[in-house]
Amino acid sequence: MTDQRADRSTPFDASGDALSDVLELIRLRGDDLAVVRSGDRFEARHHTGERMLHIVEQGPVQLDVEGEGELPRLERGDLVLLATGATHRMRVPDGGAWMSGRFLVEENTAAPLLAVLPPAVVIRGSDEGLEWLPLTAGVLAAESAEPTAGSRAMVSRLLDLLFILALRTWAELDDAPHPGWLTAALDRQLGPALTAMHRHPERPWTVEALAARASLSRAAFAARFVRLVGEPPARHLARLRLARAADLLATTSDPVGAVGRTVGFTSEAAFSRAFAREHGTPPREWRAAGTPFPSV
Incomplete structure (x- = not known):
């Protein structure tokens, strides 16, 4: 029974x-x-x-x-x-x-x-x-x-x-917590969207797709994201991709182009430009120098 x-x-x-x-x-x-x-x-x-x-x-x-x-x-x-x-x-x-x-x-x-x-x-x-x-x-x-x-x-x-x-x-x-991922991670509406971005930064996320995960309109989601995270969704996604890329460059021997594709870039040139803008050094030079990851 x-x-x-x-x-x-x-x-x-x-x-x-x-x-x-x-x-x-x-x-x-x-x-x-x-x-x-x-x-x-x-x-x-x-x-x-x-x-x-x-x-x-x-x-x-x-x-x-x-x-x-x-x-x-x-x-x-x-x-x-x-x-x-x-x-x-x-x-x-x-x-x-x-x-x-x-x-x-x-x-x-x-x-x-x-x-x-x-x-x-x-x-x-x-x-x-x-x-x-x-x-x-x-x-x-x-x-x-x-x-x-x-x-x-x-x-x-x-x-x-x-x-x-x-x-x-x-x-x-804290009555006025600092904007950032922690504030957003503890937010019931933004949490699922932030989870999706952190788990799969390589995906071509759109604001509309992320807003749907948060059960918010596009405008409401974008405004809430900026207020709690401190930057727009696209900027946060780019930073996540480049952080993941830095980790792969430091811990694997994968070619630079393969690292870029793994984190969502469609070409090695686009990846190298984005990485250099963020960290001041192209990925090949960054890897060769063993450059420590900068705080932001």
């Missing part, structure tokens, strides 16, 4: 999850974790390119980000995500403790995507509705204090989880 209760199950549908697609694209991975317990007048410095997350166990801790001046001090339970890799330091006048997690990404694709975020995303542990923060931090601390079989994998996945939750929380708490 068939159990009719099984018919009530709802399959997990993440077909329009643009945020997950972007995180997969940049190959986000929690790398390692360090616990800092400091004495008086101690400071820890982190250089440009280190994509970090810090959770305060004992405060106060002063966070200084290069170019941002002195930010409000961090208290026990607070989390700060520095996804752009900004140079910063953590310092305490009277001793403190915090956990520091590091992230690895595919820099060719991550640099322009993460550059839309502020240098420091601060999540206050005292805010309401953040039960996930002390819970996840507690598990992370336990794995760090007594590592056992599987601890390295658990720490990596917990750091990934905290990265995602911090982005979600920042976007929801």
Whole structure:
């Protein structure tokens, strides 16, 4: 006899999850974790390119980000995500403790995507509705204090989880979030269209086709896209294609013409011109020089 209760199950549908697609694209991975317990007048410095997350166990801790001046001090339970890799330091006048997690990404694709975020995303542990923060931090601390079989994998996945939750929380708490892919990825209407573009940048997307995925008129879609993403759909698609091309140039030996066709260009000449306009160097020279991917 068939159990009719099984018919009530709802399959997990993440077909329009643009945020997950972007995180997969940049190959986000929690790398390692360090616990800092400091004495008086101690400071820890982190250089440009280190994509970090810090959770305060004992405060106060002063966070200084290069170019941002002195930010409000961090208290026990607070989390700060520095996804752009900004140079910063953590310092305490009277001793403190915090956990520091590091992230690895595919820099060719991550640099322009993460550059839309502020240098420091601060999540206050005292805010309401953040039960996930002390819970996840507690598990992370336990794995760090007594590592056992599987601890390295658990720490990596917990750091990934905290990265995602911090982005979600920042976007929801900020009354005027910065335009960019994150704002659009969390938007119910733009999410499916952004997902389609990120999954298949090589396709000849039109504004009409993307608007249909968002269930909006062409004009309403175009206006909403510019407001939330910060640039028109065609410009965003071009940047996605060239970011994917840079990744392929850096990680494969495919001919330049084949790379261009893979990301949606109909000719090698058109691809080379577009790549040079975006990055200042034709793709052959960029590959030969091992040019680092520029932030935008």
